[in-house]
Structure formats: C-alpha cells, structure tokens
C-alpha cells in the first residue's frame with residue numbers, strides 16, 4: 001500500500017498554534033522512511049494522521065492499494081500496525097505466542113502459524129527465545145518481537161514511533177535490520193525517530209522542522 005500526504009496541516013483542538021502546515025509526502029510499499037524533527041515538532045502526531053487515527057485540518061492523507069485504488073478509511077486503519085516503545089500485546093505469554101497470534105489472525109492453521117513464527121524469530125536473532133515469557137526479555141528483544149509480529153500480520157503498513165528510543169547501538173542496529181526485513185517483504189515502513197542510525201538506514205526522510 002502507498003500513503004500520501006497532500007498539503008497537510010494540523011492543529012490540536014483548542015490550540016491556536018498550527019503544529020505543521022503544507023506537509024507533502026509519498027510512502028510507497030517496500031520502502032522504509034523516517035519522520036524526523038525536534039521533540040514537539042509533531043512526528044507522533046503525523047504518524048497518527050498517516051495511520052488514519054486523526055484527520056488533518058487541511059489537505060489529505062490518502063492510502064492506495066496495489067492497484068492504485070483509494071482505500072476506504074476503515075480499511076486504511078486496519079492496514080496499519082504499530083510499533084511503539086512498549087506495545088507487547090501479551091506480556092505474560094511466550095515470545096512464540098506473541099508472534100504466531102498474527103499469523104492466526106491472518107487465518108493460518110496453528111501448525112503453519114507456529115512454523116512461520118519460528119522462522120521469523122530466527123531471522124530476527126531470537127532463535128532459542130521462543131518459549132521465554134516476553135516480560136523477561138530485554139527492551140531490544142521485546143522490540144524485535146513486536147516487529148516480528150507485524151511482519152506476520154496481514155497489515156501492510158508499519159508505523160513505528162521511536163522504536164529504538166531506549167536501545168544501545170547493537171540493539172538499535174538489530175531493530176533497524178528487522179524493520180528493513182519488513183520493508184523488503186513489501187510493507188510500507190514509516191519510522192518517527194531522533195536516532196541518526198535509523199535515519200541513515202532509511203530510504204528517505206521527511207523533516208518536520210521545515211513544516212511550520
């Protein structure tokens with residue numbers, strides 16, 4: 001799926017200040033893009049707009065399917081999966097459960113879902129951790145579990161908000177690799193970040209400090 005922003009402006013209700021104006025962008029499938037800008041510039045807010053959770057005051061965010069047909073708002077929201085700093089769904093369950101649930105929701109049989117989850121976890125450097133309870137993993141490992149879950153979900157758009165916020169350089173690099181695997185698999189990956197290593201790994205970047 002491809003997302004576009006055309007001349008997008010936004011202010012929070014009750015706020016007299018316009019958070020951003022004239023934001024233009026296109027985010028094709030198979031790419032990994034950064035949203036950058038100082039704290040408070042609106043990166044998280046723009047992710048909400050790109051995920052269809054908020055509506056712009058001006059301009060439009062549009063989602064297109066593989067045939068370049070406009071996707072209806074409800075389907076656009078369903079097509080999005082979120083990677084937040086801590087959004088483990090089943091913190092008390094095992095790693096494999098957290099990942100295979102995506103494939104189950106997508107309609108796979110339990111055996112196939114388990115197999116796919118195992119393979120993905122191995123690619124994400126989490127082989128051998130399948131039966132660990134997610135709460136007992138490091139932050140970087142948990143983040144990779146979250147991205148593995150996104151990869152197996154039918155959602156085609158991955159919106160990641162500071163996914164490397166609390167991670168050291170090694171874990172940051174592993175998380176970047178996982179996001180790249182998702183993009184290479186055809187997902188549209190958009191990452192709000194302050195992290196120069198993440199920006200450098202992206203195909204493109206939109207700087208919100210210029211959108212005022």
Ligand SMILES: Nc1ncnc2c1ncn2[C@@H]1O[C@H](COP(=O)(O)OP(=O)(O)OP(=O)(O)O)[C@@H](O)[C@H]1O
Nearest residue numbers: 012015019037038039040041042043044045046192
């Ligand atoms: N629900 C809200 N209601 C009103 N104002 C908000 C709301 N959420 C965020 N803001 C304000 O909008 C501005 C942009 O916030 P946002 O979280 O999008 O920035 P950000 O670029 O993601 O910052 P950070 O890098 O710190 O995460 C901030 O000034 C914030 O206080």
Ligand SMILES: [Mg+2]
Nearest residue numbers: 043044161192
């Ligand atoms: Mg933010």
